[in-house]
Amino acid sequence: xxxxxxxxxxxxxxxxxxxxxxxxxxxxxxxxxxxxxxxxxxxxxxxxxxxxxxxxxxxxxxxxxxxxxxxxxxxxxxxxxxxxxxxxxxxxxxxxxxxxxxxxxxxxxxxxxxxxxxxxxxxxxxxxxxxxxxxxxxxxxxxxxxxxxxxxxxxxxxxxxxxxxxxxxxxxxxxxxxxxxxxxxxxxxxxxxxxxxxxxxxxxxxxxxxxxxxxxxxxxxxxxxxxxxxxxxxxxxxxxxxxxxxxxxxxxxxxxxxxxxx
Numbered sequence: 001x002x003x004x005x006x007x008x009x010x011x012x013x014x015x016x017x018x019x020x021x022x023x024x025x026x027x028x029x030x031x032x033x034x035x036x037x038x039x040x041x042x043x044x045x046x047x048x049x050x051x052x053x054x055x056x057x058x059x060x061x062x063x064x065x066x067x068x069x070x071x072x073x074x075x076x077x078x079x080x081x082x083x084x085x086x087x088x089x090x091x092x093x094x095x096x097x098x099x100x101x102x103x104x105x106x107x108x109x110x111x112x113x114x115x116x117x118x119x120x121x122x123x124x125x126x127x128x129x130x131x132x133x134x135x136x137x138x139x140x141x142x143x144x145x146x147x148x149x150x151x152x153x154x155x156x157x158x159x160x161x162x163x164x165x166x167x168x169x170x171x172x173x174x175x176x177x178x179x180x181x182x183x184x185x186x187x188x189x190x191x192x193x194x195x196x197x198x199x200x201x202x203x204x205x206x207x208x209x210x211x212x213x214x215x216x217x218x219x220x221x222x223x224x225x226x227x228x229x230x231x232x233x234x235x236x237x238x239x240x241x242x243x244x245x246x247x248x249x250x251x252x253x254x255x256x257x258x259x260x261x262x
Contacts, residue, residue: 003038004247006030006063006097012243013065013236017105021136026103027069032088033097039063041248044236046229047256048098050083053090055252062096067112067232069100105232106138107131112183113140115231116202119160120179121145128180129192139182139189139203141196147175150200150219157202157221164261167222169211176200176219183229194218204228226257 010030022028041061045052048070056064070087080086091098105111109127117125122142130137148156150171158166179200180193186203187210193201200219204227211220233251240249 003040004244005036006033006039006099007035009039009042009063009240009244009247010035010065010099012239013101013105016239017101017108017111019104021104021107023103027072028100028102028104031069031071031098031100032091033063033095033099035097037062037095037097039097041250042240043250043252044233045252045254045256046226046232047258048087049254049256050087050090051254052252052256053087053094053096055254056096057094059250061248061250064091064096064098065236066098066100067102067105067229069102070098101232101236105235106183107136109136111235112229112232113138113181115235116140116161116181116183116228117142119231120156120181120202122179122181128182128196129189139180139186139192141178141180141193141198143178144176147177149175153179153200153219154221157223161202161223161227163223163227165224167206167211167220169214169218169220170216171219172199172216174199183232184225186228190214190218190220202228224257224259226259230257 019029042063043056043061046067048066078085078089117140125140125142127137128139128141153176176199178198180198182203185205187206202221204225206222
């Protein structure tokens with residue numbers, strides 16, 4: 001039986017999150033390897049690391065699908081001096097295919113922000129910052145099943161996102177009901193969250209002065225970049241196994257979060 005090609009496997013993801021949805025600065029799609037190569041197995045990860053490459057080789061998977069592209073900025077040399085160079089060189093030497101779905105899957109309904117909204121059981125969901133015809137965009141806005149005091153809301157977020165640390169701003173005086181969420185670096189949506197009447201915004205990578213700027217008008221809950229996006233693995237998995245139920249798809253056993261907490 002002829003194996004499926006990498007292009008045929010990743011077509012399932014592109015049907016859900018077409019590559020033309022990605023931002024111009026992004027590099028989603030094939031980063032390393034030929035799309036017409038036959039696939040022996042798929043390994044899913046948020047970030048490609050050298051440990052993930054080793055895991056793929058050990059499990060017999062030659063296609064690695066990640067959320068973050070391993071090649072984000074242009075490579076001018078392959079000398080092994082940087083992490084990216086070592087990963088690309090090792091992937092090429094071992095005939096591994098590296099593919100990423102990044103801002104294209106960030107901007108769709110059913111994508112990363114939707115997974116965050118599911119964790120909080122947000123109701124009446126709508127796109128926070130719509131693009132094009134309004135069917136895609138960044139972030140989601142919704143209502144909690146019941147309003148919560150800020151302290152209880154933060155505990156809910158900490159528990160449901162399995163994060164050891166939340167950086168948060170001064171809580172508003174009223175209970176939290178309307179909530180905005182965005183996977184990854186969501187600070188660019190602060191004004192959209194305020195304009196939409198959100199009482200809390202759950203995302204990551206806020207700068208120091210962002211916390212000053214919102215005052216107590218909005219509760220910023222910075223849960224960490226990886227913590228906000230790790231459910232993309234389940235999105236990948238369900239997408240691929242629904243289309244190819246008998247195909248070998250694995251979630252990495254490596255924690256690729258580069259940030260540790262003490």
